[in-house]
Amino acid sequence: MQWQQLPVVVAGLGVSGVSAARVLRDLGAEVTVVDGGDSPVLRDRAAELAGITVRLGDGASLPEGTRLVVTSPGWPPSSPLFQAAEAAGVPVWGDVELAWQLRRPLPGTGEPAPWLAVTGTNGKTTTVQMLASILTAAGKRTAAVGNVGVSVLDAVLAEEPYDVLAVELSSYQLHWAPSLRVHSAAVLNLAPDHLDWHGSMAAYAADKGRIFQGNQVACVYNLADPATEELVREADVEEGCRAIGFGLQAPGVSNFGVVDGLLVDRAFVPDRAKNAAELGAVSDVHPPAPHNITNALAAAALARAYGVDAKAVREGLRAFRPDAHRIALVAEVAGVSWVDDSKATNTHAAAASLRAYESIVWIAGGLAKGATFDELVQGAAARLRGVVLIGADRALVRQALARHAPDVPVIEAAEGHTGAVAMAEVVRAAAELARPGDTVLLAPACASxxxxxxYGERGDLFAEAVRGLTQ
Known part of the structure; x- marks a missing residue:
């Protein structure tokens, strides 16, 4: 792309839009930022973009002469701006596509830093951070980038180049990344999410599957989720690229799995029909919940595809600690464990969290985002000691409980309250239901x-209220 004086429109004045606009301006492009909003915050941001035209209150029309549109991830494909771009034959890129186009060769190699990419409905951030920890343990200059950590644009343009990047990619980002072709990639799982943006589950899955297109070494999929394997089958990859499965059982040939409490690789070893490599122990994974072990296996598979040795995998997993609000033990009070998994904002994530404990007082509810709860409740019913319901769409969870767990005690809490006052009431209600040996689990399956x-404030206030119990 010849950037000098190229007329480019950036859609959205959010964080990624501002970053893209500045990068394009510095490349010499003639940049116009459009945003349908018009607020004091947006005006302040616009004032800081010297040399860039900003049009607030107009996110629909395409400026005459535009040669490229770069969009923020949240703008859906149905936006009038993109329809106008399609009619005019103007390509639309996301920030990830822009970063991919701007990669620079590493000194001495002539090739850009390879990308090891991760997507899925849940677990992306944790897996990418585990992968970055493993790569660091292997002595590589790396970073967790994309939808987490460092901006992918900042990473590819860094003054000191990275050896390899661990890249988290959302379905939004993948939709707008037509030329992305990574070293190796993983799809962790697929469950209904963001269907209002994509329009259908099939469209959502297709965008997730873009991560496998053109893979060079490995397509990593979840053995327990056939939809992820189907995406591998549909992918057009480079000659020699391999399908690598991961799961909690003893691994077959070309897979990663668990044997007698050990994480095992039967893919990247000599004579894999007869041999396997020990990568570490389940106890090296923090926390060792089943879904987090699968995250670790996916991260290990990508690292091994890149050539990392088994020792570095173990060291990286041991060194890693997850971000806050991801199945984090807050405290143990009178024999009851209190666990913050506020990041469980959909039913798929909540189901994984509920499977990690035997006797649970479940705090559930919030904004359902169009989800239904029958399958979730049916799968968890035998583990539920009690349920505390919160939030605007609590009735949907209550109805599922009535159908599938009618004998489980339910307390409706914090009706009409928000913030710290609401959470203090929720925690008091959960304490009434809990008995020694139980786990009180904040895994709401809903947005906050x-x-x-x-979800961060929700988890912080939960932890604060739980600490109040100890006093």
């Missing part, structure tokens, strides 16, 4: 914005 700023 009806009662809290975000």
């Amino acid at each position: 914005m009806d009662m809290f700023t975000n």
Whole structure:
């Protein structure tokens, strides 16, 4: 791409839009940022973009002469701006596509740093961070980038280049990345999510599957989720690229799995029909919940595809600690464990969390985002000691409980309350239901914005209220 004086439109004045606009300006492009909003915050951001035209209150029309549109991830394909671009034959890229196009060769190699990429409905951030920890243990200059950590644009343009990048990619980002062709990639799982953006489950899955297109070494999939293997089958990859499965059982040939409490590789070893490599122990994974062990196996598979030795895999997993609000033990009070998994904002994530414990007081509810709860409740019913319901769409969870777990005690908490006051009431209700040996689990299966700023605040206030019990 010849950037000098190229007329480019950037869609959205959010964090990624501002970053893309500045990069394009510095490349010499003639940049116009459009945003349908018009607020004091947006005006302040616009004022900081010297040399860039900003049009607020107009996110639909395509400026005459535009040769490229670069979009923020949240803008759906149905946006009028993109329809106008398609009609005019103007390509639309996301920030990931822009970063891919701007990669620079590493000194002495002539090739850009390889990307090891991860997507899936749940577990992406944890897996990418595990992968970055493993690569660091192997002595590589790396970073967790994309939808987490360092901006992918900042990473590819860094003054000191990276050896390899661990890249988290959302379905939004993959939709707008037509030329992406990575070293190796993993799809962790597939469950209904963001269907309002994609339009259908088939479209959502197809965008996730873009991560496998053109893979060079390995397509990593979940043995327990046939939809992820189907995406591998449909992918057009480079000659010699291999399908690598991961799961919690003893691994077959070309797979990763678990044997007698050990993480095992039967893919990247000599004579894999007869041999396997020990990569570490289940106890090296923090926390060792089943879904987190599968995250570790996926990260290990990508690292091994890149050529990392088994010792570095073990050291990287041992060194890793997950971000807050991901199945984190807050405290043990009077024999009851209190666990914050506020990041479980959909039913698929909550189901994984519920499978990790035997006797649970479940805190559930919030904004359902169109989800249904029958399958989730049916699968967890035998483990439920009690349920505390919160949030705007609590009735949907209550109805599923009535159908599939009618004998489980239910307390409706914090009706009409928000923030710290609401969470203090929720924790008191959970304490009434819990008995020694139980786990009180905040895994709401819903978004948080009806009662809290975000899932982080929800988890922080939960932890604060639990610590109040110890006092």
